[in-house]
């Protein structure tokens with residue numbers, strides 16, 4: 001048992017292979033505290049440490065008003081070279097053993113599909129036995145290129161596409177103009193070719209009231225089986241662009257657990273809500 005005093009004066013107790021909880025008791029007596037605690041969160045070190053994201057592209061073709069990344073026109077982060085990526089993966093392997101090695105690596109940015117050597121990067125990661133998640137805006141023609149087809153058909157590659165609504169107006173409110181139909185076309189192509197795909201929606205006041213329609217469209221019109229969401233992070237970009245939202249993770253948990261969303265719950269397994277449900281362990 002590790003006990004750490006927090007700034008608030010309370011104590012965080014971490015019981016190895018069991019979970020964590022916070023109370024005011026420095027002793028953190030396992031028998032009396034952790035097992036009688038009403039709410040203990042499971043802490044799976046191995047799953048936390050097994051998530052690796054590689055920022056493969058500092059460039060982006062998007063102009064999302066809420067984007068928390070460097071201003072699109074003048075990004076200050078440099079692109080990683082192919083060798084940098086290779087060295088990083090070798091480094092991950094050198095500091096882990098079989099138990100802690102990542103199972104999956106996420107390619108992130110910027111826009112990962114802008115990389116000219118994306119096929120080489122995917123080959124390298126797949127050859128080393130990992131699955132790959134590509135976080136993409138889903139707008140680029142490369143998705144329907146001949147060279148991409150073998151990756152689309154590979155079940156170890158997952159495409160995570162950002163889509164904020166079921167109409168052009170909703171999606172493009174804060175994201176890039178004139179992209180909605182390109183994305184829909186690419187999603188239909190991906191689904192039609194059996195790709196592993198999920199859609200991710202940033203939920204703000206503008207699309208919150210349409211959540212059920214959005215999920216209906218994703219599931220039944222597009223045939224997508226997995227959905228993820230995030231609430232808006234309020235940062236420089238959102239303040240500068242006067243984007244405000246009162247929707248928080250709590251609002252979303254309250255909304256999405258209503259019975260009327262039942263038919264979509266099977267799409268939620270990658271959401272923060274599902275992560276939270278998985279990690280809460282309630283005595284008795």
Ligand SMILES: C[S@@+](CC[C@H](N)C(=O)[O-])C[C@H]1O[C@@H](n2cnc3c(N)ncnc32)[C@H](O)[C@@H]1O
Pocket residue numbers: 060062064066067068069108109110111112135136137160161162200202230231232233234235238
């Ligand atoms: C920065 S993008 C990079 C990957 C890819 N270019 C894309 O558009 O999905 C990753 C995700 O961050 C989300 N995002 C950007 N700014 C955000 C903000 N202020 N709050 C919450 N999510 C944000 C985007 O909607 C997107 O789903």
